[in-house]
Amino acid sequence: MLPELAFLALVIATLAFGLLAICPMIGKPQYAWNLSYISAIFTAISIGILAYGFAVDDFSVEYIAAHSNSQLPTFFKIAATWGGHEGSMLFWLFALSVWVSLFAFFSRKIDPIIAARTLSVLGLLCLGFGIFIIFFSNPFIRQFPLPPEGRDLNPMLQDVGLIFHPPLLYLGYVGFAVNFALTIAALIDGHADAAIARWMRPWALVSWFFLTVGIVLGAWWAYYELGWGGWWFWDPVENASLMPWLLGLGLLHSLIVTEQRGIFSYWTILFSLFVFAFSLLGTFIVRSGVLTSVHAFAVDGERGSALLALFFLMTVGSLTLFAMKTDLRQSAVRFSVVSKETLMLLANILFAVAMISVFIGTFYPMLFTAMGWGSISVGAPYFNSIFLPLIVILLIAMVIAPATKWQKIDRTFLFKRLACLLPSAVAAYTLIRYTVNQEPSLKFNWTALILLSLAIWLFISTVWTNWRTMRLKRVGMILAHCGVAVTVIGAVMSGYFAAEIGVRLAPGQSRQLNGYEFRYVGFSNEIGPNYTSEKARFDVVKNDEILTALYPERRYYEVRTMNMSEVGINWGWLGDIYIVMGDKLTGESGNPGEFTFRLHYKPFAGWLWFGGVLMAIGALCAALSLKRNGKKK
Template sequence: MLPELGFFLLLLATASAFFLALVTQFGLFKKNPTLINAAWPLSYIFTLATTLSIGLLAYSFAADDFTLEYVAAHSNSQLPTFFKVAATWGGHEGSMLFWLFSLSLWLAAFAFFNRKNNHTFSAQSLSLLGLICFGFAVFILFYSNPFGRIFPAPAEGRDLNPMLQDVGLIFHPPLLYVGYVGFAVNFAMSLSALIYNQSARQIARSMRGWVLVSWLFLTIGIVLGAWWAYYELGWGGWWFWDPVENASLMPWLLGLALLHSLMATEKQGVFNYWTTLFSLLAFAFSVLGTFIVRSGALTSVHAFALDNTRGYVLLLIFFVLTVLAFGLFALRAGSSSESAVNFQFISKSGGILLLNILLSIATVSTFLGTFYPMLFQAMNWGSISVGSPYFNSIFFPIITVILILMVVSLTIRWVQFDRTLLIRCVWLLIPSLILASLMIWQQLRHNSALNFHAFAFVLLTLAIWLLLVTLWQNWRQIRLSQFGMILAHCGVAIVTIGAVMSGYFGSEIGVRLAPQQSQTLGQYEFHYRQFSNEIGPNFTAEVAFFDVTENGKPYAEIIPERRYYDVRTMTMSEVGLNGGFWGDLYIVMGDSLGKGEFTFRLHYKPLIRWLWAGGILMAFGALFSVFGLRRKQEK
């Protein structure tokens, strides 16, 4: 009975989205205040219905209702309860319902915060959001219904994919989805501005808060995803240039460009078209990312859906949104001209222009690298893969220029350039060079197998330079309005330092060890003390115990595992990890060779935790910027 109620609520949500789009639009056309005001209660009805619907699906998982085909395919009675709840969005149908639920939250939030603002513009935006909600709700009803029954019901479920049985699953996908669909708000606002022939400057301040929050969630989601890939997949890295990783990176880059473009548009009235374009593209690429994840068209460790029909429908939604949005954009751009302003290239606006160009190049390059293999295969030219060499060759020069640009931006204002301040900042290159040299030398002296990388040295120096200049420039007087920028820029520097040090100056070795044998890696000795078999709630595990010493002194105990999941008949390695401020020790347990002997892969990753710390700083930077923006609006 409860699943049928969940399906009915999904029908109610679809109907409310339809009427939100249609009735509100008709009211705007007829200038009928009653019909226009109906947008608000319809928005809340849609949100309530969607929330209750996904709540009932989560309850079905918790109650082990295997009469639901989706629950039977992704859960098991032995699965821990918190993984059962996370399994709600662990498969295609549930994840699409969560997508719709996230969209409903943004819809309700926009309706609530704009209940007293320009009713015509807000109602138009709500109507467009309702149209988007309706499209995805129809897709779920016909192609991704999570409430389908199965008779006779199996006695036991197939269990959740072991790769997804991790705490990261509870938070990583939801945060990404909330970030993805949040760009629908600025998408609708930009389209409304185009419909009413308003410039982006007229809505820049009100739009910036929505973009900041969306980008904030997307940033945290990406950071958690990188952390999950690092400790769950067991390959020692954190970013693989996987199609699904790229799917989240592209809207993140466009959102970053949009944030900076909005500042220039609000302050000086420049980049109106850039701002509108980035606003439309950010959500369009979010929908495209959904296609990548849920179509099965691209090979990925994250893409678990293999139904091409669903992928084609998602691609159709993407094309409809794109054609309508950019058709209107082209029409308005061709019929009006941006007002002339006193634009100077050597200014903060000029720096933002250069940044936007670089971020656009990065996005286009990522798009080509992600979709070229699929196009190559579709044309029957064979199979091809595009990996890290391609992406690194594109991103390394871009990151280098961006780091320099971020330092220079601290010495310029919107319309003036402080040459003396820039010269003082250049002097900070000297301690930056010294610190970078010491950090690299510290790693090289402990491991003779490591090599010096000139480009890594340049990136490391520039990142330290950015960190020093940002702190030196702002330590005496920190205003709340600038605090977000300071945190975000420091976060970029710290992420770069962590990526360079862990990527170029880490150590690893593959060995086979039996109990009571040891292996040295740099200044660390790994002693394989003992082996045991253990039984978990839905798996059995082979567990190895390592004692690690540093320069002969006790340092840590590390416990890697190999788990066998009976229901899924899958074996997964659970890495043993000991982390600290200066680096991580990381052990991956491989194949059994008998009598407690296994293959192991030992890693040392210097400063890798700086990656997560820097990402969190960037997210806090966005959060403080939201608070600062809110204070300005209240004054």
């Protein structure tokens, strides 16, 4: 009975979304606010009942039986609610309904006509997804006879990192729907001025905050769970989140100029339209089955076609409206070549070029195959060759930007920042030389020196020239820029100077790497809640002193008949020690307990996650400062 009630709640929510889309357009805008709250409540009831069904092992529901198991820990049962296609789409709609209700609550201080039209657009978006779930992705379908046991959750998803990663991404994706709807409302009204930009900035900042945290968490999960030793693989699904992230960065910077100077409104409009459009495109990539990825849900083409139709309808419709309103009046504001406006324009161009490059690299192989030309893969060399020069230009621009003012440049401030370049280069050279000397197999790299010097330069100059002005608004910029610097440092050091070796070891044997001795003590057989495993023990020794014990393991999930490697990691600020357990070799050599292993040393890998968190906190601080300024007014 409960699944039917959940489906009924979903239908009621969809009808409420339909009324929300219509009422402001037929002269009844006063109903929009109550309809926003009603639709959010019924959507929450629907997904809440689905989560309860997972908790009590209601295997009469086909979706629950396909993604859960009675032996699965309760925490993972609840999280399995969004572990498959149907549940993840319902969570998407739930997240979107939450954003709609939040906008309705906080929109009382803006133009009521714009607010009502924005709610109408959001209602139309929710209506489209509600219809899609009801007819193409219903998670409440019953199955008979009742199966005795569920198929279990995908073992790759049975991890804290990936449990929280999708919800945070969804909150970021759908949060940009508010900016999209505000932009559509402004286009219908016939103007997109500084007031619209001021209303949009908090929503863009909070959405980008969630998207950043979600991406960082996903990269962290890939690093320690997949056992490949990397944190970003230019996977199509990773790229699906990177594209709206880059467009969101462009939107944030463009909104500042539009609000402060009344220019770049076309940039703001296009960024706002495309960032949500590419969020929908990311949904299509993950759930259509057109691209292969360890993250993707393999579903039938009918669902993918429906998602693609939603994407094209929304994108074409919004761009058509933009084309019809190109007579928006732009303020005739001039600015000098060397000014903050110019650097902001350069940043917009860089973000746009980066996004287009990722888009081409992601979809060109699919187009190549669809045209019958064969198969082709686009990997890291393509992306690295494009992003390296873009990052160099961006780092330099980020150093110079705070030394510029609207229409001019502060030469004294600029010279202070330029003075930090030489000590930064010295620090970068020293750091690289020390790292290379620790491991004979590593070589000095000039590209790494340039990138590392610029990143350290950005960090030092940002902190040194701003530490006296630590207002909340300023703190947001400082943390975000320092986060970029810290992330680049972590990416360069772990990307260019990581050391690894593949070995086969029996208990009692050891190998050396980067000044550490890895002593293989032995292994044991373990029984988990829904798996069995072989767990090895390593003592990591340096200077004849045991630093830590690591326990890599190989798990076997019987229901899913899948093997998973759980790496052993010693996390450190200066580097991670990382062990991956491979195949058992006892039958080949006669040595009991002999396995293959990969031993890794990842210098400064932890700085990647710390830098991403700093960027996210910076966005949150900027959003809080806007709220505080609004209260003062």
